[in-house]
Amino acid sequence: MKHEICLLSEGLAPQALAVFAALDYDSTLDADAFARLTTGDTTSLQSLRLAAISGTAMTGFAVGCVRDDALVVKFLAVDPHWQRRGIGSALLHRLEDEARSMGLSRATVGGVGPNYFYPGVDLRLTPALSFLWRHGYETDRVARVDMHVDLATTDLATTEAERDYALQEITIRRMAAVDVDAIAALGAIQSTAFATEVRVAAENHPVSAFIALAGVRPVAFAVYGVTGKNRFGPTYTHPEHRRRGLGRLLLRLCLRDLRDQGWQDAEISWAGPVDYYARAIGAVVHKAYWVFTKQLDSAVGRQT
8 A cells, every 4th residue: 555745733643642652662651742742842843744644544653853954853653563664764765855955964863852752762673773774874872871760669868958958048849930931041051952841841730840049049950751751851950069969859859759640660861970870869771772873965775
């Protein structure tokens, strides 16, 4: 059966989510989060949100965006019952052609904040790795990792630390609406993605961010529930206040919030200081990802 590539509209989002669910990869991604990453992503051009239709069935979808003058393929999925029929290739080629029409000469497959699905291509997904190599993509094999936290057994006590900070006139609390602009500005010191993700956390119920204030000045924050319901990050502490345990305290508050909501485990998303998280909360690496790139002015590996 022939397949047609069309734009992934808001009305098609439920079918795309069904394709995603059929992959049986991540059960935590609900309709709201999926919409935010696809049709609701204001950083993704409509021409880079695609669906593959065969008859009346959606058989696959792809979502891309532009970052630093490059195409970023955020996610590409083909329903397991429709794989090995050229649908994934058709979606990828359409994204690449759209990028070329914009004058872009490079493509990346992986996570780039804000609004990313995952940090890269999961190394356990051998068919996905092979697919990208066949289509001319390369990787430096530098891994990005997620870490797992067992919320049932991890020590998430904060009372003593909060009392100590109160004596130092540092206030620890959940972020309020009045804080959002200032906390986003603090996050922007690290990256614009951090600032955006702070604002996403402010829209969650409850607000999924905890902050530290020295007087009225924000000096640290930690966020969860942005890249996934039970995923922690980003977090940032102003350099003047580092190595004082603020980050660990805010991390524990976020994880305790997740536990109180009924989660049995959590993920540290795109974990940077692996040793820090291992020591602070006993987190362990459980997923690793590679990022793939390709020069679009080369037709090497292109198949139809």
